[in-house]
Amino acid sequence: MAQRTSHRAAPEHTHPDDVSVQTALAALADPVRISLVRELAGSQEWSRSCGSFDVPVGKAALSHHFVVLRGAGLVEQRDEGPRRVNRLRRAEFEARFPGLLDLVLRDEPTV
Amino acid sequence: MAQRTSHRAAPEHTHPDDVSVQTALAALADPVRISLVRELAGSQEWSRSCGSFDVPVGKAALSHHFVVLRGAGLVEQRDEGPRRVNRLRRAEFEARFPGLLDLVLRDEPTV
DNA sequence: CGGAGTGTATGCTTTTCATCGAACACTCGG
């Protein structure tokens, strides 16, 4: 049979098309999540596990932020052995909210 | 001397150029403020007084929302007799955050 | 000058959200 890297419950994802502007904006209006999105944008897809990000919060809070990012259609996750790796949903999100992601990525780190 | 419609303290304004993305997103991530911006976008400049908007909050809360909108560089206000009239800073905001305002204006009313 | 209309400021609830610590679940390597 095919590969089967995990027996865990797959994370719930929301497609950007099913996300309201308000939800998208709220998801991006947080300094920690902005950091996550930026770091993710500068990395290869599926190369970053949740714990590999340089943000000043504990893992419980971090886990919560990924829930929000998934719920806004910004991030896709996949279980790979013991860790959960991430991908920024650039194209899909861009199609739903043209220009929005670029605004966040281009801007200088939060002052 | 020239006209002088008010002796009141002029409202404080922030230019979009001095606004961070995070602040801009936070300002637009609220249902009441989204309504205000949309209504404002559909009206002539300087035609709407603060109290003329159809939002389900008292006037104290409303006043607060306008403070936030001014602080994000989204709205400009001017005193005109007893009332304070508004203008959406379309061009300036668009120059600072290309596409952002359009996203909010195009989208269906918050579900 | 006094009253109606309009908006702001203040003080106080209520809600929401970010955070943490601790406990639990799953995967992999010995």
Add this chain to the structure above:
DNA sequence: CCGAGTGTTCGATGAAAAGCATACACTCCG
């Protein structure tokens, strides 16, 4: 099969934000 590594869940806490009611300030009109 146990232990280390990783991430989620739960409960509690603290801070921020939104709300309201009231009181105040300013403008206009009679």
